[in-house]
Amino acid sequence: xxxxxxxxxxxxxxxxxxxxxxxxxxxxxxxxxxxxxxxxxxxxxxxxxxxxxxxxxxxxxxxxxxxxxxxxxxxxxxxxxxxxxxxxxxxxxxxxxxxxxxxxxxxxxxxxxxxxxxxxxxxxxxxxxxxxxxxxxxxxxxxxxxxxxxxxxxxxxxxxxxxxxxxxxxxxxxxxxxxxxxxxxxxxxxxxxxxxxxxxxxxxxxxxxxxxxxxxxxxxxxxxxxx
Amino acid sequence: xxxxxxxxxxxxxxxxxxxxxxxxxxxxxxxxxxxxxxxxxxxxxxxxxxxxxxxxxxxxxxxxxxxxxxxxxxxxxxxxxxxxxxxxxxxxxxxxxxxxxxxxxxxxxxxxxxxxxxxxxxxxxxxxxxxxxxxxxxxxxxxxxxxxxxxxxxxxxxxxxxxxxxxxxxxxxxxxxxxxxxxxxxxxxxxxxxxxxxxxxxxxxxxxxxxxxxxxxxxxxxxxxxxxxxxxxxxxxxxxxxxxxxxxxxxxxxxxxxxxxxxxxxxxxxxxxxxxxxxxxxxxxxxxxxxxxxxxxxxxxxxxxxxxxxxxxxxxxxxxxxxxxxxxxxxxxxxxxxxxxxxxxxxxxxxxxxxxxxxxxxxxxxxxxxxxxxxxxxxxxxxxxxxxxxxxxxxxxxxxxxxxxxxxxxxxxxxxxxxxx
Numbered sequence: 001x002x003x004x005x006x007x008x009x010x011x012x013x014x015x016x017x018x019x020x021x022x023x024x025x026x027x028x029x030x031x032x033x034x035x036x037x038x039x040x041x042x043x044x045x046x047x048x049x050x051x052x053x054x055x056x057x058x059x060x061x062x063x064x065x066x067x068x069x070x071x072x073x074x075x076x077x078x079x080x081x082x083x084x085x086x087x088x089x090x091x092x093x094x095x096x097x098x099x100x101x102x103x104x105x106x107x108x109x110x111x112x113x114x115x116x117x118x119x120x121x122x123x124x125x126x127x128x129x130x131x132x133x134x135x136x137x138x139x140x141x142x143x144x145x146x147x148x149x150x151x152x153x154x155x156x157x158x159x160x161x162x163x164x165x166x167x168x169x170x171x172x173x174x175x176x177x178x179x180x181x182x183x184x185x186x187x188x189x190x191x192x193x194x195x196x197x198x199x200x201x202x203x204x205x206x207x208x209x210x211x212x213x214x215x216x217x218x219x220x221x222x223x224x225x226x227x
Numbered sequence: 228x229x230x231x232x233x234x235x236x237x238x239x240x241x242x243x244x245x246x247x248x249x250x251x252x253x254x255x256x257x258x259x260x261x262x263x264x265x266x267x268x269x270x271x272x273x274x275x276x277x278x279x280x281x282x283x284x285x286x287x288x289x290x291x292x293x294x295x296x297x298x299x300x301x302x303x304x305x306x307x308x309x310x311x312x313x314x315x316x317x318x319x320x321x322x323x324x325x326x327x328x329x330x331x332x333x334x335x336x337x338x339x340x341x342x343x344x345x346x347x348x349x350x351x352x353x354x355x356x357x358x359x360x361x362x363x364x365x366x367x368x369x370x371x372x373x374x375x376x377x378x379x380x381x382x383x384x385x386x387x388x389x390x391x392x393x394x395x396x397x398x399x400x401x402x403x404x405x406x407x408x409x410x411x412x413x414x415x416x417x418x419x420x421x422x423x424x425x426x427x428x429x430x431x432x433x434x435x436x437x438x439x440x441x442x443x444x445x446x447x448x449x450x451x452x453x454x455x456x457x458x459x460x461x462x463x464x465x466x467x468x469x470x471x472x473x474x475x476x477x478x479x480x481x482x483x484x485x486x487x488x489x490x491x492x493x494x495x496x497x498x499x500x501x502x503x504x505x506x507x508x509x510x511x512x513x514x515x516x517x518x519x520x521x522x523x524x525x526x527x528x529x530x531x532x533x534x535x536x537x538x539x540x541x542x543x544x545x546x547x548x549x550x551x552x553x554x555x556x557x558x559x560x561x562x563x564x565x566x567x568x569x570x571x572x573x574x575x576x577x578x579x580x581x582x583x584x585x586x587x588x589x590x591x592x593x594x595x596x597x598x599x600x601x602x603x604x605x606x607x608x609x610x611x612x613x614x615x616x617x618x619x620x621x622x623x624x625x626x627x628x629x630x631x632x633x634x635x636x637x638x639x640x641x642x643x644x645x646x647x648x
Contacts, residue, residue, distance in 0.1 A: 055544055055642035076548065083546020090645055094541035098235035103228070108545055110228045155545070 002064070003162055003195055004029040004052055009061035011047050011218070021047040022058070023218035029163070029211075032193040034186065036200050036209035044218040045199035046167055052197070053086050053165045054078045066162055083111055087156030089166035093148040095140040101127060101151045102136040108158045126154035130184050146177025153184060163195035170202045182208045229551055233558035236531070237566070247527050248566035251520050255571025256578065258516040259617060262509040263579045263607035264587075269505045270608055271427075273498050279353055279426050281494045282321075282457035283467060284474060286311075289487040291454060294327045294340070297447055298409040302485020304453035310479040311458060316470055320458040321348035324440050326447060328406040332383040337433075339379070341404060343440035343447075352459060355424055355437065361386075361396040362422035370401070371442045372421035376432025380423045396423060404436075409448045416446055427604075467491070509613070517620055520564075521628040528560050528632035539636055540644025553633045560629030561622075568621045572614065579607045 004027070011022040021044045029035055037045050050056035052063060054070050063070050065085060073081055082088075095104050102123050109119045127136050130150035132143075140148050149169060156164045166185075170178040186208055188194045198205055206212055214222040237244050277283060286307060288299035301307065308322045324343030329336055346365045350356035355374070356364045365372055380386035380396065387395050404416045418438065426432055444450050460470045467490050474480060474488050492499045532539070542552060586604040 050642040053544070055645070079543070079546055079548045082544065088541075088544050090541060090544075092537065094537060094645060096232060096538060096542075098232060098239060103231075107228060111546055111551070159546070 001031055002028045003031045003033075003066055004197070005064040006048075006052070007062045007064070009048070009051065009063065010059045011044070011051060011056070012059045020218050022051065025061075025215075025218070025220055027213065027220065029195065029197060031162075031195055032189065033211055034189045034196050034209055035211040035213060036198045036206050037213045037215060038200060038206055039215035039221075041201075043215040045215055047218075048215065049165050049167055049197065049199045053088060054082050083108070083159060085162045087159060087161035087164035089149070089152050089156050089164060089169045091168040091171045093140070093145070093152050093172075095148055095151055095155070097140050100137045100139055101132060101143070101154075104140070104151055105154045105158050108155055112159055122158060123154075126157055127151070129188065130154045131180070144177065146173050146180060149173060149177070149181055150184060153181065153188075157188065157194065163197060166196060166198045166200075168200055168202075169198065170200065170205055175204070178202065178204050229555050230558055233555050234562055236535075236555075236559050237562045240531075243527060243530075244563055244566060247523060247563055248570070250523055251564060251567025252571035252574065254516045254520050255568060255617070255621070256575045258513050259572065259575030259609065259614075260578055260607065261512055262613065262617075263575070263583075263609040264605055265505045265509055266609055266613070267583070267605045267607040269502055271604075271606060272501070275427055276495055276498060277459075277491055279428065279431055281491050282352060283460045283491050284458050284471065284488060285491075285494055286456040286474075286480070286486050286488050287454065288485055291487075293325075296411075297324075297326055297407060297449070297454070298411075300409070300449055300452040300454055301456065302483055303479060304456065305451060307477075307479045307483070307486060308453065308456055310477050311456065311474065314473070314477070316460050316473065318459045318461055319348070319351040320456065321345065321352040322440070322453040323349075323455045323457065324444055324447060324449070324452075325454040326404075326406045326443065328404045328436075330379075330383070330436070331403045331405065332400070334383045337379065337382065339404075339436045340434055341373075341406065341436050341438055341443070343438050343443045345440055349437065352457060358424040358426060359422050360425045361394075362398055362420065364422050365437075365439055366421055368419075368421075370419040371416060371438065373402075373418045374422040374424055374437040375420055376429075376435060377423055377425045378429045378432035379434075379436070380420070382433065385420050386423065406447075408446070412448075414446055416443065510616075513617060513620055517624040521624050524560060524564060524625065524628040525631055527563065528556065528629065529635060531559065532556065532632045532636045536639060536644045539639055540641045543639065543641035544645055549637050552636055556633035556636050557626065557629040560632065561625045564621065564625035564628075568618075568625075572617070572621075576609075576614070579609055582607050 006025050006027045009022050009025040010020070013019040013021055025048060037048060039045050047056065051058050054073070058071055070078065070081060096107065099107060105123045105126055106119050109122065124133070124136070127133055130153055132147060132150055132154070135143060135147065140151070143151065170181060173181065182205065185196055189196055198209065200206065210226050212224045213220055286301055288301050291299040304322065308320065311317055312320055321344055326341040326343065328339055328341040330339050350364065360377060365374060375385065377386060383400070383402065385397055385400055387397060389395065398420055400420060402418050402420065404418060406414060408414050444452065460467065471488060471490055480486050480488065539552065583606050586606045589605050
């Protein structure tokens with residue numbers, strides 16, 4: 001079953017010279033996939049991810065998430081849709097610096113108005129799952145980059161999203177942290193069937209991905225599934 | 228959680244928040260204290276005028292005018308006085324004869340108001356006895372004795388200051404008053420100064436001369452009659468209208484067309500005008516201070532929003548709606564304001580309480596103010612309603628200052644903000 005589907009997706013940035021960042025992308029991603037979108041800088045990876053995540057509007061075309069056309073949602077509906085359906089992991093971690101690891105993870109569930117007991121239990125489980133069970137009361141500035149990114153993964157999963165979008169999640173990490181992070185995400189994908197979509201340059205991520213979609217000049221030039 | 232994040236965000240940069248808090252505190256202390264000085268001046272002026280001149284309630288003949296003809300006596304004055312003296316809310320009362328007179332002395336002639344009083348009554352009503360600086364508060368003798376103000380004493384040579392700045396008084400000097408009797412005849416009276424009083428108001432010191440009523444009522448051809456009854460009640464502000472109604476309802480006054488009853492604010496509308504001016508200028512001062520603070524707060528919060536563009540982008544990305552973002556920025560601004568505001572208000576209250584008891588000598592800055600009836604010692608005070616008003620103004624300032632930074636935060640595009648450097 002397709003969890004994400006794009007139909008003839010275009011994104012043009014208007015300017016003195018219009019830039020066609022996404023140029024007619026047709027893409028289907030099924031539930032439980034572990035997909036990497038790769039390509040050189042400026043190929044449109046991040047733009048495509050932003051459009052799929054509802055952070056940006058396409059110039060034309062449709063995006064269907066779980067058969068819902070999100071390109072027709074209003075701004076407020078889109079915010080709520082993101083909250084309920086999509087998990088985000090950013091290159092620069094982007095944790096809330098004034099909150100502890102536990103509070104950062106719990107925060108998303110609080111916005112979803114989940115009961116306290118459920119929030120606390122899930123936060124603890126997720127932080128255990130990413131190997132930070134002993135850092136729950138630690139603030140981001142006391143965590144390493146790899147640890148912060150693991151908190152970000154836990155936060156992305158806290159809302160029980162339909163899929164997680166990760167924009168260059170390993171770009172700021174050393175190899176040991178990258179391996180740890182990829183192990184965690186691959187494990188969650190295997191055991192809990194969580195769908196991950198990455199945009200990346202990182203060969204280590206590409207090597208672990210089950211499907212690699214290559215973009216060039218806003219177009220898909222290859223779509224390779226590994227066994 | 229939103230309020231927790233907002234509160235912790237305030238303390239992300241403790242130095243900056245501390246400086247803004249301090250600026251708010253200092254601004255409020257200055258504003259509150261400045262306003263309290265104005266209120267202190269007003270209160271002192273009102274108290275002084277009431278105590279030395281007009282009391283709380285006065286009764287006259289309806290046609291009586293200050294400095295006018297002496298024939299307009301209060302109808303049934305002694306009976307009215309008797310009735311009022313028995314009322315429980317009347318704390319002190321004095322019956323007076325008021326005579327516009329010309330004082331002739333070797334130093335020149337001066338227009339004065341000769342006030343015929345019963346010394347015991349007047350001592351309680353205007354505390355005249357307590358204000359004596361030289362001589363006696365009336366004494367029986369062969370000559371008719373008068374009590375004059377220090378300023379008039381200087382003018383007519385009763386008070387002399389030697390080369391060393393030492394004051395001495397010459398009570399042997401005799402003076403003559405000329406005035407018009409009730410039958411419009413010109414009459415005169417030889418008197419001797421027996422005492423000198425002092426007030427905070429040099430205009431009064433020059434103009435008011437006190438004499439015993441019994442020494443003057445026969446010459447004025449109104450024996451036993453009075454022009455004015457002045458009284459102090461137990462409350463000047465809250466229930467003065469209620470007292471006025473009670474006074475008007477007394478059998479001696481009700482239906483007495485020869486008696487007009489007025490409160491201090493009827494008699495001295497300038498005081499009411501002064502009070503309204505003070506209240507308006509106090510608000511203007513506070514608005515100017517709060518406006519300056521508002522710009523400081525807006526600047527700080529705008530910096531905070533710009534510094535946290537990426538974080539705000541992330542919050543929007545993960546599903547924090549605009550209302551929550553707006554609320555968070557508003558709360559941060561309110562918290563920032565509330566760091567300094569209570570400190571400022573409490574310090575201001577402390578200073579006002581302290582100086583309200585000790586008084587501040589403003590003589591250096593207000594030279595000559597006594598000539599216009601203002602005391603040079605100011606006792607700052609601020610009514611509770613003014614504190615409430617200031618607190619409401621501070622809250623409004625905080626909320627209004629928060630709107631622009633919060634609006635700027637809402638303008639962020641999450642996909643761009645999340646990658647901001």
